[in-house]
Amino acid sequence: MAIACLVGWVAVCVDVLVHPEVDPVGAVDAVYVIGPVETRIEETLALMDRGVAPVLLATTSVNPDSGQTYATDHCGLVTDRYAVECVLPEPYTTRGEAQVLGEEAAYRGWDRVAVLTSTPHAARTRLLMERCTDPDVQVLLWTVEDGERGLRGWLGAFVYQSAAWVKTQVVRDC
Numbered sequence: 001m002a003i004a005c006l007v008g009w010v011a012v013c014v015d016v017l018v019h020p021e022v023d024p025v026g027a028v029d030a031v032y033v034i035g036p037v038e039t040r041i042e043e044t045l046a047l048m049d050r051g052v053a054p055v056l057l058a059t060t061s062v063n064p065d066s067g068q069t070y071a072t073d074h075c076g077l078v079t080d081r082y083a084v085e086c087v088l089p090e091p092y093t094t095r096g097e098a099q100v101l102g103e104e105a106a107y108r109g110w111d112r113v114a115v116l117t118s119t120p121h122a123a124r125t126r127l128l129m130e131r132c133t134d135p136d137v138q139v140l141l142w143t144v145e146d147g148e149r150g151l152r153g154w155l156g157a158f159v160y161q162s163a164a165w166v167k168t169q170v171v172r173d174c
Contacts, residue, residue, distance in 0.1 A: 020122035098132035
């Protein structure tokens with residue numbers, strides 16, 4: 001029985017965490033890159049340089065040891081194609097980031113927003129972002145990789161993300 005449960009858990013994790021539903025990249029009203037941004041910002045800025053959106057929201061990451069925000073050179077950046085605005089969600093969680101997106105989309109009248117995160121985080125991110133935004137907002141999910149993820153990294157992602165997925169199913173509010 002335990003082996004069957006383990007095999008089932010791994011199969012679901014592979015489906016949801018390794019091969020999540022990801023939307024095609026295209027024009028949107030805004031892009032929101034969620035934390036940890038420092039591992040995703042270079043790929044995100046390269047994407048923004050392609051002209052996909054006039055606004056990039058970026059979560060300002062917090063050092064878990066000190067509680068201080070990291071220095072962010074990209075905050076306030078303005079180019080001829082886009083502007084970068086940094087936000088610090090409260091609480092500093094994916095749910096908090098989803099609440100920020102819901103508030104910003106409603107305030108600014110955005111209809112299509114793309115959210116960037118890592119592959120293993122994608123399915124839970126989509127669920128929370130859709131739960132916390134107005135039903136008229138189309139939330140697209142794009143992924144960027146946070147570097148090489150070996151066997152140990154994938155195992156850690158499976159454990160953490162599957163536990164967080166269960167919590168997201170139990171705690172249904174935004």
